[in-house]
Amino acid sequence: MSRWMERTMIVFCWICGLVLLAAIATIFGYLLYQGLGTVNLRLIFGNISAVDALLLRKHVFAGLFPAMVGTLAVVTLSVGFAIPVGIASGVYMAEYARGGVKWVLGFCFDILAGVPSIVIGLFGFALAIFLHRHFSAGIYPSLFISSLSLAVLVLPYIIRSTQFALENLPAETRLIAVALGATKLQNIVYVLIPKSLSGIFSGVILAIGRCAEDTAVILLTGAVAFAGVPKSLFVQYEALPFYIYYISSQYANQQELSSGYGASIILLLICALLFFVASMTQKGVTYQALYRA
Amino acid sequence: MNDPVKIKIEHLFFSYRDRFVLRDANLRIAENTITAIIGPSGIGKSTFLMTLNRLWETIPGAKLQGRIEIKFQGQFQEIHDRNYPPTTLRRSVGMVFQTPNPLPMNIFGNVSFPLKLAGFRQKSKMADRVEQALKRAYLWDEVKDRLNEDALLLSGGQQQRLCIARALILEPEILLLDEPTSSLDPKAGAVIEELLVNLKNSCTLLIVSHYQDQVQRVADIVFELAEGKFVPMPVWK
Amino acid sequence: MEKITERILTASALISAFITVLIFAFLLIFGLPLLQGGQWFGLLAQPWSPREGLYGIRPMLLGTVYISLLGMAFALPLSFGCSALISVFAPRRFGGFLRKVVQLMTGVPTVVYGFVGIFLLVPMVREIFQGGSGMCVLTASLMLAVLISPTLILFFVDGFDRVPRSYLNAVAALGGNEAQQFIFVILPNAWKSVLSGIVLAFGRAMGDTLIALMIAGNAVQVPGSVLESARTLTAHIALVIASDYDSPEFKSIFACGLTLYLFSTMMVVLIRSIGAIFGRKEK
Numbered sequence: 001m002s003r004w005m006e007r008t009m010i011v012f013c014w015i016c017g018l019v020l021l022a023a024i025a026t027i028f029g030y031l032l033y034q035g036l037g038t039v040n041l042r043l044i045f046g047n048i049s050a051v052d053a054l055l056l057r058k059h060v061f062a063g064l065f066p067a068m069v070g071t072l073a074v075v076t077l078s079v080g081f082a083i084p085v086g087i088a089s090g091v092y093m094a095e096y097a098r099g100g101v102k103w104v105l106g107f108c109f110d111i112l113a114g115v116p117s118i119v120i121g122l123f124g125f126a127l128a129i130f131l132h133r134h135f136s137a138g139i140y141p142s143l144f145i146s147s148l149s150l151a152v153l154v155l156p157y158i159i160r161s162t163q164f165a166l167e168n169l170p171a172e173t174r175l176i177a178v179a180l181g182a183t184k185l186q187n188i189v190y191v192l193i194p195k196s197l198s199g200i201f202s203g204v205i206l207a208i209g210r211c212a213e214d215t216a217v218i219l220l221t222g223a224v225a226f227a228g229v230p231k232s233l234f235v236q237y238e239a240l241p242f243y244i245y246y247i248s249s250q251y252a253n254q255q256e257l258s259s260g261y262g263a264s265i266i267l268l269l270i271c272a273l274l275f276f277v278a279s280m281t282q283k284g285v286t287y288q289a290l291y292r293a
Numbered sequence: 294m295n296d297p298v299k300i301k302i303e304h305l306f307f308s309y310r311d312r313f314v315l316r317d318a319n320l321r322i323a324e325n326t327i328t329a330i331i332g333p334s335g336i337g338k339s340t341f342l343m344t345l346n347r348l349w350e351t352i353p354g355a356k357l358q359g360r361i362e363i364k365f366q367g368q369f370q371e372i373h374d375r376n377y378p379p380t381t382l383r384r385s386v387g388m389v390f391q392t393p394n395p396l397p398m399n400i401f402g403n404v405s406f407p408l409k410l411a412g413f414r415q416k417s418k419m420a421d422r423v424e425q426a427l428k429r430a431y432l433w434d435e436v437k438d439r440l441n442e443d444a445l446l447l448s449g450g451q452q453q454r455l456c457i458a459r460a461l462i463l464e465p466e467i468l469l470l471d472e473p474t475s476s477l478d479p480k481a482g483a484v485i486e487e488l489l490v491n492l493k494n495s496c497t498l499l500i501v502s503h504y505q506d507q508v509q510r511v512a513d514i515v516f517e518l519a520e521g522k523f524v525p526m527p528v529w530k
Numbered sequence: 531m532e533k534i535t536e537r538i539l540t541a542s543a544l545i546s547a548f549i550t551v552l553i554f555a556f557l558l559i560f561g562l563p564l565l566q567g568g569q570w571f572g573l574l575a576q577p578w579s580p581r582e583g584l585y586g587i588r589p590m591l592l593g594t595v596y597i598s599l600l601g602m603a604f605a606l607p608l609s610f611g612c613s614a615l616i617s618v619f620a621p622r623r624f625g626g627f628l629r630k631v632v633q634l635m636t637g638v639p640t641v642v643y644g645f646v647g648i649f650l651l652v653p654m655v656r657e658i659f660q661g662g663s664g665m666c667v668l669t670a671s672l673m674l675a676v677l678i679s680p681t682l683i684l685f686f687v688d689g690f691d692r693v694p695r696s697y698l699n700a701v702a703a704l705g706g707n708e709a710q711q712f713i714f715v716i717l718p719n720a721w722k723s724v725l726s727g728i729v730l731a732f733g734r735a736m737g738d739t740l741i742a743l744m745i746a747g748n749a750v751q752v753p754g755s756v757l758e759s760a761r762t763l764t765a766h767i768a769l770v771i772a773s774d775y776d777s778p779e780f781k782s783i784f785a786c787g788l789t790l791y792l793f794s795t796m797m798v799v800l801i802r803s804i805g806a807i808f809g810r811k812e813k
Contacts, residue, residue: 014615016608027643031642085542088538096536108551115553118768118787120553123553127556179387190409212639216768244645248645268639275633
């Protein structure tokens with residue numbers, strides 16, 4: 001390979017790096033430029049005072065508050081569903097499953113991780129229809145359905161990060177408690193899980209981030225543009241990412257458009273924060289990024 | 294020299310991943326002695342230790358054939374007997390590893406951990422047992438005022454003595470030690486050697502070591518593991 | 531106690547795996563009327579023309595393929611260059627900085643990319659090409675490339691970094707420079723990661739909804755050029771969801787869903803076989 005070709009390759013790589021940096025800088029810069037001015041309490045609470053809004057004394061009509069509450073609610077519920085099932089499955093995969101069973105289950109989880117989010121949303125929608133027909137007429141696409149669907153979306157992440165964390169414990173760590181007479185379960189509960197906690201935790205954080213930013217699933221399962229703060233599980237609700245999507249095509253004036261930028265900045269901050277927390281608690285960030293499919 | 298036998302190993306074959314460690318090995322270990330196993334690096338001394346508390350079962354691809362009997366309370370017990378659970382075995386056969394491995398708990402928590410595993414509930418008795426174990430491990434005086442401290446704050450030598458105390462708290466009749474001082478400085482190692490000699494009265498010790506001088510100082514009986522069998526070696530006292 | 535816990539853990543894993551199957555089942559059941567009688571392939575081949583009673587998803591299928599492929603075409607060289615930069619050619623600190631930036635980029639919500647795309651990129655494309663609305667295959671592919679590049683880069687970098695230092699040292703000791711180390715040592719050893727990364731990213735590209743939905747224009751047609759509007763399978767689902775339950779249009783979205791599900795499953799199989807081939811080579 002001639003010097004000339006090597007030089008060209010290196011130059012090409014540098015150009016790529018600069019292009020990427022330019023792209024992200026432009027995107028961030030543009031967003032901040034357009035939206036930073038609007039990020040204030042007014043954006044969130046509209047004309048109502050923050051205290052009144054937080055205590056749910058008054059409805060916020062022209063602010064992001066209901067959407068933020070909606071996002072908070074849906075994230076909490078979905079992660080609440082996904083964590084127990086996900087960690088339990090991850091423990092099973094790492095500590096109990098063997099051979100053919102492990103292979104098949106792993107394959108299923110890989111497929112689940114790869115299913116596009118809109119298809120999961122479609123599943124949620126279909127599930128709502130099914131439950132509506134066969135169970136209770138009160139079930140519609142709602143906070144409940146969205147949380148179940150989002151739980152399905154992030155389940156593979158929690159399973160895989162739990163499994164990965166457990167499987168990567170040093171061999172001797174596995175033996176300490178066993179040598180002291182511990183049963184398999186005692187070993188898992190008293191030593192293995194506590195030692196894997198950082199890995200499991202960052203999987204959870206990643207799942208939270210994924211739920212907060214998702215739009216495709218909630219679009220199909222209950223998110224709407226105007227619904228106020230959700231009062232029960234079985235109602236439609238607002239969410240931050242959905243608001244951004246909605247505004248992008250339905251904005252009536254410059255102010256609404258600006259609020260879209262403001263909302264984007266807020267959502268960006270939330271996700272960046274979560275991602276930052278996850279990267280602090282786990283060294284294998286690349287792995288995490290990969291599973292953020 | 295006519296001490297009663299504590300461990301009987303007969304026609305033992307052990308391999309993992311088609312690597313033979315023991316081929317028709319036979320060994321008798323006398324009670325209340327320190328028996329040392331020596332041999333070149335990588336020959337399987339540590340792996341052999343694991344056959345005695347059935348930790349070998351955690352090694353992938355491991356196969357074992359033969360008889361291992363240990364005398365508990367006057368009666369010989371085949372340790373692979375179906376009715377004899379490995380968890381019970383490991384409460385009577387303690388193990389100390391090469392590198393100290395305290396758990397992320399305080400000192401008291403670490404030492405009392407085996408009691409917790411065994412379902413021991415009486416909190417009052419626990420403190421006594423912990424004190425006793427730490428005394429046997431020559432660590433009590435150094436930590437008695439800071440039992441609540443994180444075990445990981447101790448020095449290397451102290452951590453290893455902590456692990457010894459932890460292994461002793463269930464009062465095992467046998468203690469297996471896998472190169473217990475190789476990760477420590479000579480001074481710390483000397484303390485441990487002294488405590489091991491003192492444990493002889495209440496315990497039967499089996500120690501793997503590649504330090505010739507340590508073996509000569511500490512052991513009563515020495516075997517070399519060579520070509521899958523145990524060869525008795527002289528001890529110059 | 532032990533037994534009960536083991537049963538619970540097993541049950542959790544089985545339920546989770548079952549969900550994977552359940553999704554497929556639901557898609558199948560709901561799409562059934564439209565799929566019966568071997569209409570499946572007809573569906574894929576037919577154009578979408580409600581007036582003529584044709585609910586083929588062919589335009590959307592091609593929309594997905596075109597946008598994904600074009601997006602990959604932009605993303606691959608870019609990611610390759612960036613990853614080589616991070617792993618090999620850039621000085622430590624800059625490489626570390628770039629890596630952090632890329633990691634941060636994976637945390638950016640897709641909807642934000644879409645939003646900025648509409649108001650920044652679309653007018654730009656409109657200006658440059660003097661015509662059309664700017665909401666077309668090209669714009670969507672560009673944004674998609676920005677979306678999937680970080681994942682690709684991190685995957686590649688991970689693969690490059692796994693190559694044992696000793697190989698690199700060997701080449702360096704023989705007088706090889708960095709570029710040569712990259713070509714002769716890193717690439718041949720990391721090809722499996724590179725390939726898996728490509729497959730994974732392609733799966734992501736095909737499965738993306740928002741960028742295509744917000745930027746590609748959503749016209750139900752097979753795009754004649756990159757400057758024309760198109761609709762993807764994913765966007766189609768989002769757009770049609772508001773239709774009446776029993777209409778055939780509605781059922782077409784389940785056909786889209788099935789297609790996407792099968793596509794993504796194929797990607798998983800592909801990745802696993804790449805891993806399997808690699809495993810065999812090792813022995």
